Amino acid sequence: MSDNVSLVERSVIFNVDFYSHATNRVFMSERDAIEHYLSLPNAEAKDPHPLFSVSWYAARSPDLNLYENALLHFLRIGAREGRQPHPLFDPDWYLSVNRNRSEAAENPLSHYLRVGASAGCRVHPLFDISWYLEANPDVAVAAVDPFVHFVKEGYRESRSPSADFDVSWYLEQYSDVKSIGVNPLVHYLRDGAREGRNPSPFFDTCFYLMANPDVAASRINPLIHYVERGRGEGRKLKP
Structure with a gap:
């Protein structure tokens, strides 16, 4: 157990305050909290960090033994x-856009949490760090990781991740999404685009796919394509 606890400690993918709140328990130390987390099967375990979803990772890791801890496997x-620990963190994408960070290859998420966030490394194509901090000066003053803030609580407060995705508008348009309490950006990436939903009043998902058959054929999320390539290529957002 001690080796496993040390491995989790070194990874920095464990947030005691976050885990304590999720479990409604008070722990004497970080090691105490980690030991509690590691003692539970995945089906009962709460997420150890805002950027590590036990259920998400376990569902996408068929080789994960029933009794094997998801975070340890990761x-x-x-x-x-390159397995994703969270629907909004893609290790392969992180490495591709932060190519000068060779030390990140071993564990991109640990790298982001240790040094990437403070160094301004891009973490998701639809999360604009500078825009988020400018739009939310209280987050900037608090000196917290803006991406973790958005994932943990920002979306619940209707804060948008960038100018390209309007959280408030999305929830107003799609009351079913609001009723289930899921992160609107996660919903759009996982289901919304496929269902023809729009991320903002300025971007028409169905139009973009019909107007750009190459994007539809590639199966890339249309908004991600627009942000990464389409905007620079002058592609239209809506009719």
Whole structure:
């Protein structure tokens, strides 16, 4: 157990305050909290960090043994294989846009949490760090990781991740999404685009796919395509 606890400690993918709140428990130390987390099966375990979803990772790791801890599996195997620890963190994408960060290859998420966030590394194509901090000066003053803030609480406060995705508008348009309490950006990436929903009043998902058959054929999320390539290529957002 001690080796496993040390591995989790070194990874920095464990947030005691976040875990304490999720479990409604008070822990004497970080090690105490980690030991509690590691003692539970994945089906019962709460997420150890805002950027590590136990259910998400377990559902996408068929080789994960029923009794094997999801975070330990990620630290030993999944991170090197580029498996996603959270729907909004893609290790392969992180490495591709932060190519000068060779030290990130072993575990991109640990790298982001240790140094990437403070160094301004891009973490998701639809999360604009500078825009988020400018739009939310209280977050900037608090000196917290803006991406973690958005994932943990920002979306619940109707804060948008960038100018390209309007959280308030999305929830107003799609009351079913609001009723289930899911992060609107996660919903759009996972289901919304496929269902023809729009991320803002300025972007028409169905139009963009019909007007750009190459994007539809590629199966890339249309808004991500627009942000990364389409905008620079002058592609239209809506009729």
